Amino acid sequence: MMLEEVTAPVAEALPVAVLRNHLRLGCGFGGPGAEDVAETAALAGYLRAAIAAIEARTGKVLLTRRFRLQLERWRDTQGQPLPLAPVEAVEGVEILDATGAGTVLDSARYRLVRDMQRPVLKPVGVFLPSVPHGGCVTISFLAGFGADWSRVPADLAQAALMLAAHYHEDRSFEGIQSALPFDVSVLIERWRSVRVLGGRGNSRGGA
Structure with a gap:
Protein backbone atom coordinates (compact mmCIF):
# COMPACT_ATOMS: atom_id res chain seq x y z
CA MET A 1 0.00 0.00 0.00
CA LYS A 60 -8.20 11.54 11.17
CA VAL A 61 -7.57 14.34 8.67
CA LEU A 62 -8.01 17.74 10.32
CA LEU A 63 -8.10 20.04 7.27
CA THR A 64 -9.66 18.78 4.04
CA ARG A 65 -7.31 17.89 1.21
CA ARG A 66 -6.75 15.29 -1.51
CA PHE A 67 -5.08 11.92 -1.12
CA ARG A 68 -4.18 9.04 -3.41
CA LEU A 69 -4.11 5.40 -2.28
CA GLN A 70 -2.36 2.80 -4.43
CA LEU A 71 -2.88 -0.93 -3.85
CA GLU A 72 -1.53 -4.03 -5.56
CA ARG A 73 -4.77 -5.83 -4.73
CA TRP A 74 -7.99 -5.21 -2.87
CA ARG A 75 -7.94 -6.04 0.82
CA ASP A 76 -11.47 -7.37 0.31
CA THR A 77 -13.24 -7.47 -3.05
CA GLN A 78 -16.53 -6.84 -1.26
CA GLY A 79 -15.30 -3.55 0.17
CA GLN A 80 -11.94 -1.77 0.39
CA PRO A 81 -11.34 0.07 3.71
CA LEU A 82 -9.76 3.50 3.36
CA PRO A 83 -6.95 4.37 5.79
CA LEU A 84 -8.10 7.91 6.66
CA ALA A 85 -11.31 9.51 7.92
CA PRO A 86 -13.57 11.32 7.50
CA VAL A 87 -13.72 10.80 3.73
CA GLU A 88 -15.85 13.40 1.97
CA ALA A 89 -15.78 11.89 -1.51
CA VAL A 90 -14.06 9.34 -3.72
CA GLU A 91 -13.02 11.35 -6.74
CA GLY A 92 -11.78 8.54 -8.93
CA VAL A 93 -10.69 4.90 -9.15
CA GLU A 94 -8.20 3.77 -11.79
CA ILE A 95 -7.01 0.23 -12.47
CA LEU A 96 -3.60 -0.15 -14.12
CA ASP A 97 -2.24 -3.29 -15.76
CA ALA A 98 1.36 -4.50 -15.61
CA THR A 99 2.36 -2.20 -18.47
CA GLY A 100 1.00 0.89 -16.71
CA ALA A 101 -2.00 1.25 -19.00
CA GLY A 102 -4.91 2.55 -16.97
CA THR A 103 -8.68 2.21 -17.05
CA VAL A 104 -10.81 4.69 -15.11
CA LEU A 105 -13.58 2.85 -13.33
CA ASP A 106 -17.09 4.15 -13.97
CA SER A 107 -18.29 5.85 -10.77
CA ALA A 108 -21.57 3.95 -11.13
CA ARG A 109 -19.68 0.77 -10.22
CA TYR A 110 -18.70 1.84 -6.70
CA ARG A 111 -19.96 3.85 -3.75
CA LEU A 112 -18.50 5.37 -0.59
CA VAL A 113 -19.73 4.17 2.78
CA ARG A 114 -18.89 7.05 5.12
CA ASP A 115 -17.73 6.20 8.61
CA MET A 116 -15.72 8.16 11.17
CA GLN A 117 -13.55 5.13 11.96
CA ARG A 118 -13.54 2.98 8.84
CA PRO A 119 -14.85 4.45 5.58
CA VAL A 120 -15.15 1.81 2.87
CA LEU A 121 -15.19 1.80 -0.93
CA LYS A 122 -18.00 -0.63 -1.77
CA PRO A 123 -18.95 -2.17 -5.12
CA VAL A 124 -22.33 -1.51 -6.68
CA GLY A 125 -22.93 -5.21 -7.09
CA VAL A 126 -21.16 -8.12 -5.46
CA PHE A 127 -17.43 -7.57 -6.04
CA LEU A 128 -15.02 -4.80 -6.91
CA PRO A 129 -13.43 -5.38 -10.34
CA SER A 130 -10.32 -7.55 -10.61
CA VAL A 131 -6.87 -5.99 -10.45
CA PRO A 132 -4.61 -7.48 -13.16
CA HIS A 133 -1.58 -9.52 -12.08
CA GLY A 134 1.37 -7.15 -11.82
CA GLY A 135 -0.95 -4.15 -11.91
CA CYS A 136 -2.46 -1.93 -9.24
CA VAL A 137 -5.47 0.16 -8.37
CA THR A 138 -5.38 3.86 -7.48
CA ILE A 139 -8.10 5.51 -5.40
CA SER A 140 -8.23 9.30 -5.31
CA PHE A 141 -10.26 10.75 -2.47
CA LEU A 142 -11.02 13.91 -0.52
CA ALA A 143 -10.71 13.63 3.26
CA GLY A 144 -10.96 15.96 6.23
CA PHE A 145 -13.33 17.63 8.67
CA GLY A 146 -13.46 20.79 6.56
CA ALA A 147 -11.44 23.40 4.70
CA ASP A 148 -11.67 25.89 7.58
CA TRP A 149 -10.12 25.47 11.04
CA SER A 150 -13.50 26.14 12.68
Whole structure:
Protein backbone atom coordinates (compact mmCIF):
# COMPACT_ATOMS: atom_id res chain seq x y z
CA MET A 1 0.00 0.00 0.00
CA MET A 2 1.17 3.51 -0.77
CA LEU A 3 -0.71 6.55 0.55
CA GLU A 4 0.18 9.92 -0.96
CA GLU A 5 -0.92 13.34 0.21
CA VAL A 6 -1.71 15.15 -3.05
CA THR A 7 -2.48 18.58 -1.59
CA ALA A 8 -1.23 20.18 1.63
CA PRO A 9 -3.30 22.36 3.98
CA VAL A 10 -3.46 25.87 2.50
CA ALA A 11 -1.64 28.53 4.50
CA GLU A 12 -4.82 30.57 4.97
CA ALA A 13 -6.49 27.67 6.81
CA LEU A 14 -3.76 27.36 9.43
CA PRO A 15 -4.72 29.07 12.74
CA VAL A 16 -1.50 31.10 12.98
CA ALA A 17 -3.21 34.04 14.71
CA VAL A 18 -4.82 31.69 17.24
CA LEU A 19 -1.46 30.09 17.98
CA ARG A 20 0.15 33.53 18.30
CA ASN A 21 -2.46 34.49 20.90
CA HIS A 22 -2.07 31.13 22.63
CA LEU A 23 1.66 31.84 22.96
CA ARG A 24 0.96 35.47 23.98
CA LEU A 25 3.12 36.77 21.18
CA GLY A 26 2.57 40.30 19.95
CA CYS A 27 3.26 41.97 16.62
CA GLY A 28 5.95 44.56 16.15
CA PHE A 29 5.04 48.25 16.49
CA GLY A 30 4.37 50.08 13.27
CA GLY A 31 3.06 47.05 11.39
CA PRO A 32 4.54 43.71 10.44
CA GLY A 33 8.25 43.66 9.70
CA ALA A 34 10.76 41.07 8.57
CA GLU A 35 10.87 39.51 12.05
CA ASP A 36 7.07 39.17 12.13
CA VAL A 37 7.06 37.57 8.69
CA ALA A 38 9.72 35.08 9.78
CA GLU A 39 7.84 34.36 13.00
CA THR A 40 4.59 33.79 11.11
CA ALA A 41 6.35 31.32 8.81
CA ALA A 42 7.83 29.54 11.83
CA LEU A 43 4.44 29.31 13.57
CA ALA A 44 2.89 27.90 10.38
CA GLY A 45 5.66 25.29 10.31
CA TYR A 46 4.97 24.26 13.91
CA LEU A 47 1.26 23.96 13.12
CA ARG A 48 1.91 21.79 10.06
CA ALA A 49 4.16 19.52 12.12
CA ALA A 50 1.57 19.31 14.91
CA ILE A 51 -1.25 18.56 12.48
CA ALA A 52 0.85 15.84 10.80
CA ALA A 53 1.66 14.25 14.17
CA ILE A 54 -1.96 14.17 15.31
CA GLU A 55 -3.19 12.84 11.97
CA ALA A 56 -0.52 10.11 12.02
CA ARG A 57 -1.66 8.94 15.44
CA THR A 58 -5.41 9.14 14.90
CA GLY A 59 -5.94 8.45 11.20
CA LYS A 60 -8.20 11.54 11.17
CA VAL A 61 -7.57 14.34 8.67
CA LEU A 62 -8.01 17.74 10.32
CA LEU A 63 -8.10 20.04 7.27
CA THR A 64 -9.66 18.78 4.04
CA ARG A 65 -7.31 17.89 1.21
CA ARG A 66 -6.75 15.29 -1.51
CA PHE A 67 -5.08 11.92 -1.12
CA ARG A 68 -4.18 9.04 -3.41
CA LEU A 69 -4.11 5.40 -2.28
CA GLN A 70 -2.36 2.80 -4.43
CA LEU A 71 -2.88 -0.93 -3.85
CA GLU A 72 -1.53 -4.03 -5.56
CA ARG A 73 -4.77 -5.83 -4.73
CA TRP A 74 -7.99 -5.21 -2.87
CA ARG A 75 -7.94 -6.04 0.82
CA ASP A 76 -11.47 -7.37 0.31
CA THR A 77 -13.24 -7.47 -3.05
CA GLN A 78 -16.53 -6.84 -1.26
CA GLY A 79 -15.30 -3.55 0.17
CA GLN A 80 -11.94 -1.77 0.39
CA PRO A 81 -11.34 0.07 3.71
CA LEU A 82 -9.76 3.50 3.36
CA PRO A 83 -6.95 4.37 5.79
CA LEU A 84 -8.10 7.91 6.66
CA ALA A 85 -11.31 9.51 7.92
CA PRO A 86 -13.57 11.32 7.50
CA VAL A 87 -13.72 10.80 3.73
CA GLU A 88 -15.85 13.40 1.97
CA ALA A 89 -15.78 11.89 -1.51
CA VAL A 90 -14.06 9.34 -3.72
CA GLU A 91 -13.02 11.35 -6.74
CA GLY A 92 -11.78 8.54 -8.93
CA VAL A 93 -10.69 4.90 -9.15
CA GLU A 94 -8.20 3.77 -11.79
CA ILE A 95 -7.01 0.23 -12.47
CA LEU A 96 -3.60 -0.15 -14.12
CA ASP A 97 -2.24 -3.29 -15.76
CA ALA A 98 1.36 -4.50 -15.61
CA THR A 99 2.36 -2.20 -18.47
CA GLY A 100 1.00 0.89 -16.71
CA ALA A 101 -2.00 1.25 -19.00
CA GLY A 102 -4.91 2.55 -16.97
CA THR A 103 -8.68 2.21 -17.05
CA VAL A 104 -10.81 4.69 -15.11
CA LEU A 105 -13.58 2.85 -13.33
CA ASP A 106 -17.09 4.15 -13.97
CA SER A 107 -18.29 5.85 -10.77
CA ALA A 108 -21.57 3.95 -11.13
CA ARG A 109 -19.68 0.77 -10.22
CA TYR A 110 -18.70 1.84 -6.70
CA ARG A 111 -19.96 3.85 -3.75
CA LEU A 112 -18.50 5.37 -0.59
CA VAL A 113 -19.73 4.17 2.78
CA ARG A 114 -18.89 7.05 5.12
CA ASP A 115 -17.73 6.20 8.61
CA MET A 116 -15.72 8.16 11.17
CA GLN A 117 -13.55 5.13 11.96
CA ARG A 118 -13.54 2.98 8.84
CA PRO A 119 -14.85 4.45 5.58
CA VAL A 120 -15.15 1.81 2.87
CA LEU A 121 -15.19 1.80 -0.93
CA LYS A 122 -18.00 -0.63 -1.77
CA PRO A 123 -18.95 -2.17 -5.12
CA VAL A 124 -22.33 -1.51 -6.68
CA GLY A 125 -22.93 -5.21 -7.09
CA VAL A 126 -21.16 -8.12 -5.46
CA PHE A 127 -17.43 -7.57 -6.04
CA LEU A 128 -15.02 -4.80 -6.91
CA PRO A 129 -13.43 -5.38 -10.34
CA SER A 130 -10.32 -7.55 -10.61
CA VAL A 131 -6.87 -5.99 -10.45
CA PRO A 132 -4.61 -7.48 -13.16
CA HIS A 133 -1.58 -9.52 -12.08
CA GLY A 134 1.37 -7.15 -11.82
CA GLY A 135 -0.95 -4.15 -11.91
CA CYS A 136 -2.46 -1.93 -9.24
CA VAL A 137 -5.47 0.16 -8.37
CA THR A 138 -5.38 3.86 -7.48
CA ILE A 139 -8.10 5.51 -5.40
CA SER A 140 -8.23 9.30 -5.31
CA PHE A 141 -10.26 10.75 -2.47
CA LEU A 142 -11.02 13.91 -0.52
CA ALA A 143 -10.71 13.63 3.26
CA GLY A 144 -10.96 15.96 6.23
CA PHE A 145 -13.33 17.63 8.67
CA GLY A 146 -13.46 20.79 6.56
CA ALA A 147 -11.44 23.40 4.70
CA ASP A 148 -11.67 25.89 7.58
CA TRP A 149 -10.12 25.47 11.04
CA SER A 150 -13.50 26.14 12.68
CA ARG A 151 -14.70 22.76 11.31
CA VAL A 152 -12.05 20.82 13.23
CA PRO A 153 -13.47 19.19 16.42
CA ALA A 154 -12.61 21.26 19.49
CA ASP A 155 -10.46 18.64 21.22
CA LEU A 156 -8.38 17.93 18.11
CA ALA A 157 -8.00 21.66 17.42
CA GLN A 158 -6.84 22.27 21.00
CA ALA A 159 -4.44 19.33 20.81
CA ALA A 160 -2.89 20.74 17.63
CA LEU A 161 -2.42 24.17 19.23
CA MET A 162 -0.88 22.67 22.36
CA LEU A 163 1.48 20.50 20.33
CA ALA A 164 2.48 23.40 18.08
CA ALA A 165 3.18 25.47 21.22
CA HIS A 166 5.29 22.60 22.56
CA TYR A 167 7.30 22.57 19.32
CA HIS A 168 7.71 26.36 19.56
CA GLU A 169 9.04 26.13 23.11
CA ASP A 170 11.29 23.15 22.38
CA ARG A 171 13.10 24.01 19.17
CA SER A 172 14.91 20.66 19.26
CA PHE A 173 11.70 18.70 18.54
CA GLU A 174 12.00 15.75 16.19
CA GLY A 175 8.65 16.15 14.46
CA ILE A 176 6.01 13.45 14.31
CA GLN A 177 8.43 10.72 15.45
CA SER A 178 8.78 12.19 18.96
CA ALA A 179 6.50 11.22 21.84
CA LEU A 180 3.43 13.40 22.37
CA PRO A 181 3.02 15.34 25.61
CA PHE A 182 0.62 13.58 27.97
CA ASP A 183 -2.08 16.27 27.84
CA VAL A 184 -2.09 16.16 24.02
CA SER A 185 -2.37 12.36 24.08
CA VAL A 186 -5.37 12.59 26.42
CA LEU A 187 -7.16 14.99 24.08
CA ILE A 188 -6.76 12.79 21.01
CA GLU A 189 -7.35 9.42 22.71
CA ARG A 190 -11.01 9.08 21.76
CA TRP A 191 -10.15 9.68 18.10
CA ARG A 192 -7.49 6.99 17.89
CA SER A 193 -8.33 3.89 15.89
CA VAL A 194 -6.53 0.86 14.53
CA ARG A 195 -5.15 1.87 11.16
CA VAL A 196 -6.56 -0.22 8.31
CA LEU A 197 -3.84 -1.22 5.87
CA GLY A 198 -4.25 -2.38 2.31
CA GLY A 199 -2.58 -5.77 2.48
CA ARG A 200 -3.63 -9.09 1.01
CA GLY A 201 -7.29 -9.76 1.53
CA ASN A 202 -10.05 -11.63 -0.21
CA SER A 203 -8.65 -13.26 -3.35
CA ARG A 204 -11.97 -13.82 -5.04
CA GLY A 205 -12.38 -12.45 -8.53
CA GLY A 206 -14.16 -9.20 -9.23
CA ALA A 207 -17.10 -8.42 -11.42
